[in-house]
Amino acid sequence: MTPNRKKPNINTTPVELMPDFQFAISVDCVIFGYEENTLKVLLIKSDLPAFANKWSLLGDLLHPDEDLDAASYRVLRDRTGLDNVFLEQVHTFGQVNRHPAGRVVTTAYYSLVNIRHHQLSQLDNELHWHPVNDIHEMAFDHKKILDTCLKHLQKKVQEEPVIFNLLEQKFSLRDLQNLYEAILDVKLDRRNFRKKLFTTDLLTDIHEMEQDVPHRPGKLYTFNHARYAKMKKKTFVGIDF
Amino acid sequence: MTPNRKKPNINTTPVELMPDFQFAISVDCVIFGYEENTLKVLLIKSDLPAFANKWSLLGDLLHPDEDLDAASYRVLRDRTGLDNVFLEQVHTFGQVNRHPAGRVVTTAYYSLVNIRHHQLSQLDNELHWHPVNDIHEMAFDHKKILDTCLKHLQKKVQEEPVIFNLLEQKFSLRDLQNLYEAILDVKLDRRNFRKKLFTTDLLTDIHEMEQDVPHRPGKLYTFNHARYAKMKKKTFVGIDF
């Protein structure tokens, strides 16, 4: 293979070399939620003939005058009515034949939402929350996208306290531990978990207790955003297991 | 904001809704090399009028029948003559006005190569290896892309032994430590560094010594690919500092 500086280069060639082929760019959102001690993902039934009855992620084509990140926020907002939620880009999937409608390169994002905060579930029969562990087959390459985003989430929750986006504002330590266990698919020691979480100093004891539980009620906490913002400036905050 | 399931959705709408607007997709490669105790990156002078005399990454438009990953391998191969090198996708940049030629969404990859293994430097005046720390301004949004890839590399070298891609096949522990220090921008204790590297069991003592050094010569090692492959199957291999 002979190197050759005359090879085409998007960064050094003039405008007229823009392609004559029709590419499409889309975003797909892996929207995670947490309910009944189970990590779930919001899916829609595909009505493309090639994928009849398969579930797919929520996505849409990028608009001509829209930033890529903005497109993913738009999809999320249009589908869940939620705004100001955690959303992060993960990976771009560009296999030639991944979409039957033509050449569509898609950028995958994942989002962490509180299931109770969106009003959608009853309004839309085509949208469903699926337990992540029950999903084995999906339309397009969406299973691969989901797996990639889940792995990313597992890494992320051990590096930064993004996990609180999935919980109610007030939560018990048991809630929090269950959620870590659901995401990481591990069992954690209760005493060590509590110790570790308290040493991060990210929980505020609001001096309230669980209500209507058939056992000794636990204390409720909130996530201390302000303290986290302060800590983040100085150094990174890891929550490793 | 009212949720609405009739919003356009690339995964559920028929073929005829493909866009009528001309998007372009490109890949940009951040090619890292290591030379003279310095982490470097391979850049080319942009000849777009908007970016006269600014340096840019190596990139090209995605071809219609080409996977996204394949495009980045092609760019790398065409530019350096190198094949079978480490290359990984990092992030996709899709700001509306990031490219003056039109709407170009670009996916950034980074690559780790051995500078001495490519024959290019003398052949092509427009390509240069730049010390990463000396780069303050670049064409397009390439400084941001470079920064993103550098951060990714810093994380990656502490999680997996990819760093050996930057070194000669035979190297001294000092070489290896210098490289970690250059990438992470830290100073490491020599004794602790050696201990840690030996406990990973990834170095093979080839019973050779440095030549022509003006001090006591150090032992040379190679990276034990076979052992790493075996370890990787069982568990992840971290090299944290």
Place this chain on the structure above:
DNA sequence: GCAAAAGTGTTCACATTACACCCATGG
């Protein structure tokens, strides 16, 4: 009073850090 989960400390093994002296080579 029984079931179910909350709350709480200590010990041990291991990993990380800090730190100083002699050795081999080239000039």
Place this chain on the structure above:
DNA sequence: CCATGGGTGTAATGTGAACACTTTTGC
């Protein structure tokens, strides 16, 4: 013989993992 970096070990500290009993509530 001098300058330069190679090579080596130990003690202190911090971190992660394992582990059991008492308390509070609803029923």
